[in-house]
Amino acid sequence: MASGGVEGSAELRIDGAAKRFGEVAALDGVSLQVARGELLTILGPSGSGKTTLLKVVAGFEKPDAGSVKIDGVEITALPPARRDIGMVFQNYALFPHLTVERNVAFPLEMRNVTKAEIARRVAEALALVELAGYEQRLPRQLSGGQQQRVALARAIVFNPRLLLLDEPFGALDRKLRETMQLEVRRLQRRLGLTTIFITHDQEEALVLSDRIAVMNKGTIQQIATTTEIYERPANDFVADFVGESNIFHGTMSGTGVVTLEGGRQLRVSTSAVPGKRVGVLMRPERFASGGINAFAGEVVESVYLGTSFKLRLACEDGLELLVRQPARGELPAPGARATFGIDPDAIHVF
Amino acid sequence: MSRRLLVLACALIYLFLMLPLLVVFPISLSSAPYMQFPPPGFSWQWYERYLDDPQWIDATWRSLYIGVSTAILALALGVPLAFSLVRAKFLGRAFVERLALAPIIVPTIILSVAIYGIFAKLKLIGAWYGLVLAHTVLALPFVVLVMVAGLRDFDRALEQAAEGLGAGRWQTLRRITLPLLRPSLVSAGLLAFISSFDEVVVALFLAGANMTLPKKMFDNILMEIDPTIAAVSVIQILLVSVVLVLIGRFGRGLSGSAR
Amino acid sequence: MNRSFFPALPALVLLFFFFLFPVVRMLGFSLEGGSLDWYAKALGEGLYLRVFWNTFEIALLVTLFCLLLGYPLGFLMATTTPLWATVGFIFVLLPLWTSVLVRTYAWMVLLGRNGVFNRTLIDAGIITDPIPLLHNFTGVLIGMVHVLLPYMVLPVYGAVRRLDPAIVAAAEGLGASNWRIFWRIYLPLTLNGIFAGAVIVFVLSLGFFITPALLGGGRVIMIAVLIEQQVRETLNWPFAAALSAVLLVATFAVYALAQRFTRTEPAT
Numbered sequence: 001m002a003s004g005g006v007e008g009s010a011e012l013r014i015d016g017a018a019k020r021f022g023e024v025a026a027l028d029g030v031s032l033q034v035a036r037g038e039l040l041t042i043l044g045p046s047g048s049g050k051t052t053l054l055k056v057v058a059g060f061e062k063p064d065a066g067s068v069k070i071d072g073v074e075i076t077a078l079p080p081a082r083r084d085i086g087m088v089f090q091n092y093a094l095f096p097h098l099t100v101e102r103n104v105a106f107p108l109e110m111r112n113v114t115k116a117e118i119a120r121r122v123a124e125a126l127a128l129v130e131l132a133g134y135e136q137r138l139p140r141q142l143s144g145g146q147q148q149r150v151a152l153a154r155a156i157v158f159n160p161r162l163l164l165l166d167e168p169f170g171a172l173d174r175k176l177r178e179t180m181q182l183e184v185r186r187l188q189r190r191l192g193l194t195t196i197f198i199t200h201d202q203e204e205a206l207v208l209s210d211r212i213a214v215m216n217k218g219t220i221q222q223i224a225t226t227t228e229i230y231e232r233p234a235n236d237f238v239a240d241f242v243g244e245s246n247i248f249h250g251t252m253s254g255t256g257v258v259t260l261e262g263g264r265q266l267r268v269s270t271s272a273v274p275g276k277r278v279g280v281l282m283r284p285e286r287f288a289s290g291g292i293n294a295f296a297g298e299v300v301e302s303v304y305l306g307t308s309f310k311l312r313l314a315c316e317d318g319l320e321l322l323v324r325q326p327a328r329g330e331l332p333a334p335g336a337r338a339t340f341g342i343d344p345d346a347i348h349v350f
Numbered sequence: 351m352s353r354r355l356l357v358l359a360c361a362l363i364y365l366f367l368m369l370p371l372l373v374v375f376p377i378s379l380s381s382a383p384y385m386q387f388p389p390p391g392f393s394w395q396w397y398e399r400y401l402d403d404p405q406w407i408d409a410t411w412r413s414l415y416i417g418v419s420t421a422i423l424a425l426a427l428g429v430p431l432a433f434s435l436v437r438a439k440f441l442g443r444a445f446v447e448r449l450a451l452a453p454i455i456v457p458t459i460i461l462s463v464a465i466y467g468i469f470a471k472l473k474l475i476g477a478w479y480g481l482v483l484a485h486t487v488l489a490l491p492f493v494v495l496v497m498v499a500g501l502r503d504f505d506r507a508l509e510q511a512a513e514g515l516g517a518g519r520w521q522t523l524r525r526i527t528l529p530l531l532r533p534s535l536v537s538a539g540l541l542a543f544i545s546s547f548d549e550v551v552v553a554l555f556l557a558g559a560n561m562t563l564p565k566k567m568f569d570n571i572l573m574e575i576d577p578t579i580a581a582v583s584v585i586q587i588l589l590v591s592v593v594l595v596l597i598g599r600f601g602r603g604l605s606g607s608a609r
Numbered sequence: 610m611n612r613s614f615f616p617a618l619p620a621l622v623l624l625f626f627f628f629l630f631p632v633v634r635m636l637g638f639s640l641e642g643g644s645l646d647w648y649a650k651a652l653g654e655g656l657y658l659r660v661f662w663n664t665f666e667i668a669l670l671v672t673l674f675c676l677l678l679g680y681p682l683g684f685l686m687a688t689t690t691p692l693w694a695t696v697g698f699i700f701v702l703l704p705l706w707t708s709v710l711v712r713t714y715a716w717m718v719l720l721g722r723n724g725v726f727n728r729t730l731i732d733a734g735i736i737t738d739p740i741p742l743l744h745n746f747t748g749v750l751i752g753m754v755h756v757l758l759p760y761m762v763l764p765v766y767g768a769v770r771r772l773d774p775a776i777v778a779a780a781e782g783l784g785a786s787n788w789r790i791f792w793r794i795y796l797p798l799t800l801n802g803i804f805a806g807a808v809i810v811f812v813l814s815l816g817f818f819i820t821p822a823l824l825g826g827g828r829v830i831m832i833a834v835l836i837e838q839q840v841r842e843t844l845n846w847p848f849a850a851a852l853s854a855v856l857l858v859a860t861f862a863v864y865a866l867a868q869r870f871t872r873t874e875p876a877t
Contacts, residue, residue: 580714
């Protein structure tokens with residue numbers, strides 16, 4: 001398997017997938033492509049349609065319109081059993097009556113692999129997730145992290161063409177979650193597995209993905225690399241959903257100048273033509289004390305976060321700003337006055 | 351204070367519940383030739399009489415195989431029915447559910463008389479399989495109740511996982527769904543068995559000359575109070591206890607199904 | 610129609626041929642000749658009206674006694690330690706699953722003229738002549754309460770268990786006494802369970818056959834016993850059918866009424 005992963009892995013293409021549940025459009029014409037060996041994260045709040053999209057790919061849900069293709073072959077109508085897609089479920093869905101070994105062997109048994117071959121591949125898969133020695137345990141005798149590893153081993157043991165991860169880290173505590181995230185990422189790279197990862201946790205998405213597709217209300221808002229999504233979101237929703245943000249709206253009032261709705265002018269670096277309505281995104285950590293584009297005001301809230309201070313600044317003209325500063329010196333007390341500036345290059349205009 | 355009063359009251363109520371079960375033990379071991387309490391001495395004579403009487407043994411065997419057949423048939427029909435009720439949407443689903451549960455609501459005497467009317471025409475009186483059919487009607491609600499409860503609690507992600515991993519519908523059913531439902535299946539089967547094994551009223555009408563154990567007991571109780579009945583009762587209590595232990599050990603939904 | 614309707618078919622075939630059809634067919638006999646004469650006889654003649662009244666009275670009393678005995682039991686089981694609850698369950702379930710015949714027989718042993726009770730009382734010098742406890746109203750009542758008590762205990766147990774312990778803790782924290790907590794919290798919030806149990810007991814009592822047949826000794830006739838006599842002894846099918854129809858209607862009426870009741874009640 002370790003050797004067979006790359007050539008088994010495939011490219012996925014979804015075209016115009018649509019699915020309605022009564023009045024609600026869970027998927028409203030979703031198209032995307034996942035390259036061979038790529039890890040694409042579908043990020044969105046609950047109810048955004050990401051789970052439906054996953055079900056359409058896995059075959060548990062039939063789309064009303066559109067198609068799903070793996071390596072150019074249409075699989076839209078294929079039952080789940082014949083899609084060769086490995087999946088890790090939210091609560092792992094390990095078979096509680098089967099041992100770890102039998103759980104991992106299950107997909108191979110379904111494919112009529114010989115006994116000897118099954119034993120070899122199960123051992124290999126368990127070694128890969130560092131669970132050698134746990135073969136005879138039942139799922140309930142394992143910790144959450146171990147259960148997840150079993151689920152992962154079971155999903156990759158049959159060299160699937162695609163790996164689907166449905167919020168797999170939700171049930172783990174923070175520390176374990178971070179370990180597992182890195183481990184999954186390492187394994188996915190090593191096996192070169194084309195992977196779709198579903199989550200509502202933007203931090204997790206940034207850590208794991210090659211590219212992120214942000215979904216809301218059944219449509220894809222933006223699909224881009226992690227830095228692109230964070231630095232240059234396509235719209236309000238993406239800017240707001242991914243990371244902390246200060247979002248304002250205004251009009252281009254000259255080359256490189258935006259007039260915000262309150263009247264304040266900001267110097268930005270963008271090629272947008274004067275007169276255009278734009279959104280402005282300023283990440284809190286991009287502010288410095290003083291400098292150009294100065295915001296002066298009163299600190300109304302300040303929180304110490306270990307590595308940084310998080311401040312809420314009320315400016316004279318009524319704007320409210322979220323600012324993060326490296327934690328050095330004293331935490332500014334509420335009521336203190338402060339001035340922060342931001343470099344035009346650090347402002348994203350959309 | 352009031353709690354102690356409650357415990358005392360409940361102890362008396364428990365005594366009331368257990369007394370009839372307890373009283374048959376000493377009587378079944380009595381050396382007296384007729385019903386006498388407390389027994390003047392110890393003897394196995396009533397057990398011996400039961401074991402030596404081909405009529406009793408015959409009735410016991412008949413009840414056993416009718417009970418087992420009923421359990422099998424009730425499972426074979428009730429389990430798929432429960433699947434439909436929980437997982438399918440079809441016209442008249444609510445009606446089907448009510449119909450399937452109706453045999454425990456409709457008084458048994460009505461059911462017995464009604465089936466008696468049909469079986470008399472079909473010459474099925476005295477046929478063991480006739481009793482099995484009638485008992486299955488009575489056992490079906492138990493199977494449906496237990497299985498519906500089991501299926502409602504079933505995590506369908508496990509079935510999706512199996513299908514995603516390459517299992518077809520039948521393989522999923524055989525390898526995942528049914529094994530996981532085994533506790534419910536055990537409970538449902540044993541309840542169906544007991545409901546048939548203990549059943550008197552239907553047997554009274556349909557058994558004819560081919561006695562089942564309860565019918566033989568009923569007739570004996572009507573005619574003479576002979577401590578053989580006590581011996582048979584003890585055997586029954588022990589058997590039911592064993593079944594209850596089995597349900598407790600391998601089954602589920604005991605208290606739920608009793609309602 | 611869904612494909613997954615088909616698994617239900619075999620069971621439906623059985624239910625149709627050996628339940629629905631026979632019952633409807635038999636009930637049809639009661640309208641023999643297109644008249645309601647048999648119903649007039651069942652509900653008009655004093656002798657039979659008396660049987661209905663008997664049945665109703667016994668069912669009502671049985672329900673009442675089951676309530677009085679069943680509530681404390683269910684309540685105790687739901688509020689005691691798991692170990693004692695298990696013991697309690699065994700004591701309730703063992704009788705429940707013991708053959709009704711065994712239990713009825715045991716009551717005959719206990720209640721008879723020379724039965725355990727009378728013997729004990731005479732030997733103790735409390736009475737000189739045996740009290741008639743068997744083959745009368747009292748005997749039937751005792752036997753039926755014993756058979757039906759578990760059906761009351763289990764719903765009560767369930768209702769008390771479903772009660773949020775935080776509510777009780779809150780009441781205790783606010784200084785309510787045990788009795789007050791019972792009357793103001795437990796009782797009102799477990800009414801649904803009580804009601805469910807009472808309906809089950811009442812309906813089962815209406816159609817009861819074995820216990821009255823054996824413990825009534827031919828002197829306490831309940832409707833099920835009357836139906837059996839009509840079919841097996843007098844072979845009067847139309848009359849038995851009319852009686853069955855009345856019993857069935859009464860049974861369904863109680864259920865329908867109960868369902869209506871619980872539906873209009875505010876959810877607790």
